[in-house]
Amino acid sequence: MKWEAKPLTHKKEQRIAVFFEKNSLLTERIKKMEGARWSQSLKAWHLPDTEQNRILFKITPLALRLPSEEGVVQIARFKQWLRSKRYSENTINTYSDALKSFLVFYKEKNVRDITNEDVIIYNNEYILKNNLSSSYQNQIVNAIKLFFSTILNTKIEIDKIHRPKNAKSLPNVLSKEEVKRILESLTNSKHRMMLSLIYSCGLRCGELLALKPNHIDSQRNIVLIKSAKGKKDRIVPLSLKILEMLREYYKSYKPEVFLFEGQIKGKAYDARSLQQVLKQAILKAGITKPVTLHWLRHSYATHLLESGTDLRYIQELLGHSSSKTTEIYTHVSTKSIQKIKSPFDDL
Numbered sequence: 001m002k003w004e005a006k007p008l009t010h011k012k013e014q015r016i017a018v019f020f021e022k023n024s025l026l027t028e029r030i031k032k033m034e035g036a037r038w039s040q041s042l043k044a045w046h047l048p049d050t051e052q053n054r055i056l057f058k059i060t061p062l063a064l065r066l067p068s069e070e071g072v073v074q075i076a077r078f079k080q081w082l083r084s085k086r087y088s089e090n091t092i093n094t095y096s097d098a099l100k101s102f103l104v105f106y107k108e109k110n111v112r113d114i115t116n117e118d119v120i121i122y123n124n125e126y127i128l129k130n131n132l133s134s135s136y137q138n139q140i141v142n143a144i145k146l147f148f149s150t151i152l153n154t155k156i157e158i159d160k161i162h163r164p165k166n167a168k169s170l171p172n173v174l175s176k177e178e179v180k181r182i183l184e185s186l187t188n189s190k191h192r193m194m195l196s197l198i199y200s201c202g203l204r205c206g207e208l209l210a211l212k213p214n215h216i217d218s219q220r221n222i223v224l225i226k227s228a229k230g231k232k233d234r235i236v237p238l239s240l241k242i243l244e245m246l247r248e249y250y251k252s253y254k255p256e257v258f259l260f261e262g263q264i265k266g267k268a269y270d271a272r273s274l275q276q277v278l279k280q281a282i283l284k285a286g287i288t289k290p291v292t293l294h295w296l297r298h299s300y301a302t303h304l305l306e307s308g309t310d311l312r313y314i315q316e317l318l319g320h321s322s323s324k325t326t327e328i329y330t331h332v333s334t335k336s337i338q339k340i341k342s343p344f345d346d347l
Contacts, residue, residue, distance in 0.1 A: 002131030
């Protein structure tokens with residue numbers, strides 16, 4: 001069973017990310033470890049960066065994992081450039097950690113002398129040899145291309161750096177009945193409101209938690225999503241049933257800054273706490289699937305498609321830059337598939 005563990009900074013915390021191809025046994029083992037969390041952006045499980053976890057995952061001491069002095073300087077320059085372009089801190093950390101992994105591999109080589117052939121060697125001798133995931137390889141390629149195209153004039157030909165083929169994995173989707181069971185299992189009105197809003201508007205978790213009361217336009221029945229992924233604003237329609245629920249919620253909780261606040265007034269609700277809310281809800285609902293908050297967004301898109309909504313509108317509602325991203329929902333929609341008659345029925 002091959003895996004790769006590496007220390008990194010994730011959401012301002014020192015963590016250890018564990019990358020591996022899909023493996024249910026390893027997933028279950030990591031899920032039971034203290035402080036283990038799944039990251040959608042990293043496509044990996046991550047744990048607290050403790051000495052115990054470093055020993056457990058056989059991580060080389062940090063001092064031995066540094067690139068050359070020149071590499072350290074170049075990574076600092078890269079971070080500075082990313083910040084000047086207003087990339088999010090999560091993206092900055094992801095890209096700089098990915099570049100660091102590459103430059104550690106070529107610690108003895110002058111950064112300016114690195115060529116396309118070196119990238120191929122790295123992919124074969126490190127990524128493939130250690131059976132690391134294609135998503136991790138893609139992160140490295142993204143970082144390399146951006147770094148060498150913006151920071152250095154080198155022997156690398158940017159356009160010739162190839163990406164790994166993406167795995168054709170399908171989004172996880174719940175039935176309408178399963179969504180209903182999850183929402184009805186919640187007795188806390190705030191918790192039900194939050195999960196209902198994610199499903200009814202197809203929101204990402206971060207988008208929900210960034211909402212403020214003035215982002216709800218009850219006159220036009222829309223929700224304004226500000227600075228979502230890619231720093232894009234968008235609007236989504238607001239269900240009249242959800243609007244009534246929001247009015248009752250607002251009367252009860254009277255949020256001050258964010259629409260959904262934690263125990264401290266004025267501070268946004270914690271994403272990890274919301275994931276725990278969902279975890280308890282699926283247990284109560286008797287659902288055994290490993291449901292995450294993002295499943296509700298996938299389910300929203302699929303249910304819209306099955307009810308006849310045009311794919312172009314779904315793309316706008318989800319905030320996808322490319323229609324190809326949205327088209328994946330056509331592969332999980334069962335509306336047309338269920339109409340196909342099996343030849344077995346004619347035997």
